[in-house]
Amino acid sequence: EPEVTQTPSHQVTQMGQEVILRCVPISNHLYFYWYRQILGQKVEFLVSFYNNEISEKSEIFDDQFSVERPDGSNFTLKIRSTKLEDSAMYFCASSREYYQETQYFGPGTRLLVL
């Protein structure tokens, strides 16, 4: 069964460093998402992406964040200068359609900023 994969599973970084989180969405899906979950808090929407453009983004998704689909399979989230409060589990998701369509989530990348 097709699934969303994410690498790395864990990442530890120093404050101020850049990190890139990688995702491989399900192959016939066209819409891609990043969510995050700070420990003990709700899963929060960050951004959605389609056709090499951001479709929607939340207030959390500021200039420190960027997303890219560098090739036909990968979808990345870059945090330019990490802050302590960026420590969270980051989930990638994908769907075939944008509206009224199930989003399938990856296993997540746990990011720890020291």
Place this chain on the structure above:
Amino acid sequence: SQELEQSPQSLIVQEGKNLTINCTSSKTLYGLYWYKQKYGEGLIFLMMLQKGGEEKSHEKITAKLDEKKQQSSLHITASQPSHAGIYLCGAAYSGNTGKLIFGQGTTLQVKP
């Protein structure tokens, strides 16, 4: 703001017992999604509801959306240890967004 509240926050049941988890929205839902998460892992899709009064079942799990589309329930019949985890409801509030708003989750423990 769009608020989605789940109750109870946590639940401990004896194996074999039935249980219900509720998800209540402050605004009319366009779509409601149920996911299951094991601690520290990804979200596994369970069911999606869109129509008022809709009910879906998969194995021993049944999800319902009320007629007003502001409340959903997830019912597990004859619970098993494999049902343990965190259940999350996620809401879409309009037909032109893919953004999901999640509840805080309900942690279920099933005692053998």
